[in-house]
Amino acid sequence: xxxxxxxxxxxxxxxxxxxxxxxxxxxxxxxxxxxxxxxxxxxxxxxxxxxxxxxxxxxxxxxxxxxxxxxxxxxxxxxxxxxxxxxxxxxxxxxxxxxxxxxxxxxxxxxxxxxxxxxxxxxxxxxxxxxxxxxxxxxxxxxxxxxxxxxxxxxxxxxxxxxxxxxxxxxxxxxxxxxxxxxxxxxxxxxxxxxxxxxxxxxxxxxxxxxxxxxxxxxxxxxxxxxxxxxxxxxxxxxxxxxxxxxxxxxxxxxxxxxxxxxxxxx
Amino acid sequence: xxxxxxxxxxxxxxxxxxxxxxxxxxxxxxxxxxxxxxxxxxxxxxxxxxxxxxxxxxxxxxxxxxxxxxxxxxxxxxxxxxxxxxxxxxxxxxxxxxxxxxxxxxxxxxxxxxxxxxxxxxxxxxxxxx
Numbered sequence: 297x298x299x300x301x302x303x304x305x306x307x308x309x310x311x312x313x314x315x316x317x318x319x320x321x322x323x324x325x326x327x328x329x330x331x332x333x334x335x336x337x338x339x340x341x342x343x344x345x346x347x348x349x350x351x352x353x354x355x356x357x358x359x360x361x362x363x364x365x366x367x368x369x370x371x372x373x374x375x376x377x378x379x380x381x382x383x384x385x386x387x388x389x390x391x392x393x394x395x396x397x398x399x400x401x402x403x404x405x406x407x408x409x410x411x412x413x414x415x416x417x418x419x420x421x422x423x424x425x426x427x428x429x430x431x432x433x434x435x436x437x438x439x440x441x442x443x444x445x446x447x448x449x450x451x452x453x454x455x456x457x458x459x460x461x462x463x464x465x466x467x468x469x470x471x472x473x474x475x476x477x478x479x480x481x482x483x484x485x486x487x488x489x490x491x492x493x494x495x496x497x498x499x500x501x502x503x504x505x506x507x508x509x510x511x512x513x514x515x516x517x518x519x520x521x522x523x524x525x526x527x528x529x530x531x532x533x534x535x536x537x538x539x540x541x542x543x544x545x546x547x548x549x550x551x552x553x554x555x556x557x558x559x560x561x562x563x
Numbered sequence: 564x565x566x567x568x569x570x571x572x573x574x575x576x577x578x579x580x581x582x583x584x585x586x587x588x589x590x591x592x593x594x595x596x597x598x599x600x601x602x603x604x605x606x607x608x609x610x611x612x613x614x615x616x617x618x619x620x621x622x623x624x625x626x627x628x629x630x631x632x633x634x635x636x637x638x639x640x641x642x643x644x645x646x647x648x649x650x651x652x653x654x655x656x657x658x659x660x661x662x663x664x665x666x667x668x669x670x671x672x673x674x675x676x677x678x679x680x681x682x683x684x685x686x687x688x689x690x691x692x693x
Contacts, residue, residue: 307680341685342632345651347580352689376682453634454645463638489597489633493686496674497628497666505597505631526680533678 298424300371300415301363302330303381306338308374312526318546319373319417321555326425326433330371333362339380342493350397356384357398360412369413371420373546375525379450379458382414386457416451416460418468418524418545427475435554437477443548444481444518444540445469446509448528449489463487469522469545476552485512490531499534506531513540522548569616571656576613579652585642586610592636592646602626606636609649618653627654628665632690654690664692 308316323330337355344352359381363370372378388395389410399407421430447466455463466487470480490509491502510532513521520541523529533542550556566574576583592606593599599606604624612620621627627650636646658664666687675684 305682306685307682311678311680338681338685340689341682342689344689345580345632345648346578346655348578374682376686449631449633449635453638455638489631489635492631492633493683493690494629494631495679496683496687497691499674501598501601501629508597527682527686530678530680530683 298328299331299368300328300420301359301366301368301412302332303336303339303359303370303372303377304332305336305372305374305377307376307526312374312529312544315373315524315526315544315546318544318550318555322546322549322553323417325553325555326421326430328420328424331366331368333359333370336362339377341376341380343380343383347394350394350401353384353387353394354398354402356381357388357402357408360385360388360410360414361402361404361408363412364408369415371415371417373417373524375416375448375450375523376527378414378416378524383457385410385412385414416524418451418472419460421472422468427471430472431475431477434476434552436552438473438548438552439477441478442481442517442519443473443478444483444513444516444521445473445486445545446490446513446521446523446528446532446542447487448523448525449487449492451524452487472545472549473522476548478548478552481513481516481518483513483516483518485509490525490528492527492531495527495531495534502531503535507535510536510540520548567616568619571622572613572616572618575618575621575652575656576649578655579648581610581645581648581652583610583614583644583649586614586644586646587642589641591639591641592644595635595639596630597633597635598629598631602629606630606646606650609646609653610644613649613653618656621653622657626650627657628691630654655693658691659693666691 473480491505495502
């Protein structure tokens with residue numbers, strides 16, 4: 297059973313427990329395991345873009361270095377954590393001023409130069425496990441369920457660094473949904489922003505952005521949306537008004553794999 | 564000593580790490596932006612205003628608070644300018660001086676509800692203050 301160093305992130309320990317729990321349970325069922333990194337720190341939620349920012353990137357570098365010590369790939373489930381860690385890893389790989397100063401500050405025995413492979417859970421399902429193998433493990437196929445995959449921003453962009461999927465026409469979630477027996481619905485706004493952190497500053501404005509996504513999904517016949525991002529789920533759910541269920545992709549996966557018991561979370 | 568607007572513009576360009584000189588003002592960033600409609604300075608103006616030493620226009624704009632960092636502009640820029648970094652550079656320049664934050668931890672109790680993910684607050688604190 298392949299083992300991954302796992303960075304859950306703050307939200308998955310609190311408001312998005314179901315994203316974490318089902319990810320672990322589904323992994324065991326599908327033949328890989330998530331080993332939580334010891335003493336991980338918050339990723340910072342947003343990638344620090346300014347050219348002089350080093351301190352906000354250090355928690356990601358520490359996680360990457362720990363995974364290197366374990367000799368394992370670093371897996372994340374949260375889209376934001378994945379985005380931050382993958383981009384910081386790219387900075388370390390590029391080896392410029394930021395990589396140099398981060399290494400001098402952290403003082404590892406050997407400098408960290410981006411050696412760790414950063415993978416998102418969905419990439420493991422697609423590239424390591426394979427959708428045929430997943431299809432073979434489905435116990436409760438999602439037959440007839442019209443599910444829309446909502447990618448949002450952070451898994452896809454910037455595509456040069458993220459290299460997650462085609463940034464304008466992604467397919468990993470639809471292919472997963474099809475393997476689970478569902479009827480995936482492609483809708484044009486699936487890779488447009490949900491309103492993001494703006495909800496903290498101006499909830500009404502963020503709601504306007506999220507509503508465009510929900511209306512587009514409704515128009516295309518979506519009955520349930522799946523996402524990998526807690527903030528996307530929060531923003532979309534707020535404006536969905538019960539018209540569309542908004543779930544984490546791991547919940548849908550757990551449902552199809554027969555891991556979901558009546559009455560919600562399997563603690 | 565007061566810093567001239569031209570010098571501020573130069574500092575922001577450096578802080579952003581983006582190469583504004585590559586911009587051809589095609590406007591694709593603005594077309595891609597989900598909130599450009601509400602911005603008083605559209606994304607495609609950032610490169611030219613900074614290159615012309617007119618940072619104050621951007622520092623006063625609502626655009627830096629409306630930007631969602633969704634990276635649509637950077638993804639769709641045909642010249643690889645990375646406009647999201649230009650916006651971030653202006654935003655960082657605006658929030659870094661003491662007392663210039665756009666959001667304060669004191670406001671958290673007013674905005675938080677039972678379901679708001681930690682991620683939202685962390686992101687806001689990183690984007691709107693230093």
